[in-house]
Amino acid sequence: MxxxxxxxxxxxxxxxxxxxxxxxxxxxxxxxxxxxxxxxxxxxxxxxxxxxxxxxxxxxxxxxxxxxxxxxxxxxxxxxxxxxxxxxxxxxxxxxxxxxxxxxxxxxxxxxxxxxxxxxxxxxxxxxxxxxxxxxxxxxxxxxxxxxxxxxxxxxxxxxxxxxxxxxxxxxxxxxxxxxxxxxxxxxxxxxxxxxxxxxxRNSLVAMSAAIRAVNANYEDGVNGFEVEISEFGSSFATEDFKEGTSAFLNKRKADFPGK
Missing domain, CATH: 3.90.226.10 (2-enoyl-CoA Hydratase; Chain A, domain 1)
Incomplete structure (x- = not known):
């Protein structure tokens, strides 16, 4: 554009x-x-x-x-x-x-x-x-x-x-x-x-998006940032990036995050 x-x-x-x-x-x-x-x-x-x-x-x-x-x-x-x-x-x-x-x-x-x-x-x-x-x-x-x-x-x-x-x-x-x-x-x-x-x-964009939401929640009136963190943390376990990140760590290789 x-x-x-x-x-x-x-x-x-x-x-x-x-x-x-x-x-x-x-x-x-x-x-x-x-x-x-x-x-x-x-x-x-x-x-x-x-x-x-x-x-x-x-x-x-x-x-x-x-x-x-x-x-x-x-x-x-x-x-x-x-x-x-x-x-x-x-x-x-x-x-x-x-x-x-x-x-x-x-x-x-x-x-x-x-x-x-x-x-x-x-x-x-x-x-x-x-x-x-x-x-x-x-x-x-x-x-x-x-x-x-x-x-x-x-x-x-x-x-x-x-x-x-x-x-x-x-x-x-x-x-x-x-x-x-x-x-x-x-x-x-x-x-x-x-x-x-x-x-x-080098890191997971999916995880970073979740982290942005969790950090910003701390500055929102009426929002419990700890609860947002818990929710985003739990949701991370369902992502392909989590599977790739943990697999790479356990197999001692560099992660190739799919961004999903």
Whole structure:
């Protein structure tokens, strides 16, 4: 599928989804959010895609925020609709995606950009990355899950400070805060992230999908994550991947998971 605002590249099971609006520092507008939704929907159905790496074009920005010009004159109701639709179509969609999603954060990840990176299952950053939620400087609050996911990742106090000051932290601070898992040189970012993806691909995608559901259940109100884990654990025994994985282990060979 051809897109105007993003580029997709499949490299031996690793799908790169690249936000490609360099003149706008890859800012998110409605069209880009829709295209990302379509790309992730296609990736979910494509059996050749095992892992998704999400990044921005160039070295200046992952995503420098939302396109403010699109909603500067919105009413309260339009604002609620904007947040609800964006969360459903992209941010929650990515967070609950059944295949591993890694955000490769190159440069600025601000506002909606940081919210998109946080929706990924984990993050790798270049050492020139800058991250923040500056919405309060616009008279807003984060609307794409930022007030929920940031405290989950960095703790309530640090999240409150970042949101209230509307300031940025650098990659080193993000690593200290557990906001990112790794930091590397900008020209090594994609290669480094691909190496992690390759390690992931050695394992059972069926099991990883179950693990994503179980881990996410811990953050859902009214859901007992332990019960979800027990259910997903039990269901794993009925999969072909379990049979292959245990057989390979017992026979001291490398597993070749069928993905079923």
């Amino acid at each position: 051809e897109f105007e605002n993003i580029v997709t590249e499949n490299n031996e099971g690793i799908l790169h989804i690249i936000i490609n609006r360099p003149k706008k520092l890859n800012a998110l507008n409605r069209d880009t959010i829709q295209e990302l939704h379509e790309a992730f929907t296609d990736a979910r159905e494509d059996e050749e895609v095992k892992v998704v790496i999400l990044t921005g074009s160039g070295e200046k920005a992952f995503v420098a925020g939302a396109d403010i010009s699109e909603f500067a004159d919105f009413s309260a109701e339009e604002g609620r609709e904007l947040a609800a639709k964006g969360q459903a179509n992209l941010f929650d969609f990515v967070a609950n995606f059944p295949k591993p999603v890694i955000a490769a954060v190159n440069g600025f990840a601000l506002g909606g950009g940081l919210e998109l990176a946080m929706a990924a299952h984990f993050r790798v950053a270049s050492d020139n990355a800058k991250m923040g939620l500056p919405e309060t400087s616009l008279g807003l609050i984060p609307g794409y899950g930022g007030t929920q996911r940031l405290p989950q990742l960095v703790g309530k106090g640090r999240a409150m400070e970042m949101i209230m000051t509307a300031g940025m932290i650098d990659a080193k601070q993000a690593l200290q805060y557990n906001l990112v898992n790794h930091v590397c040189e900008p020209d090594e970012l994609i290669e480094f992230t691909e190496k992690i993806a390759q390690k992931i691909m």
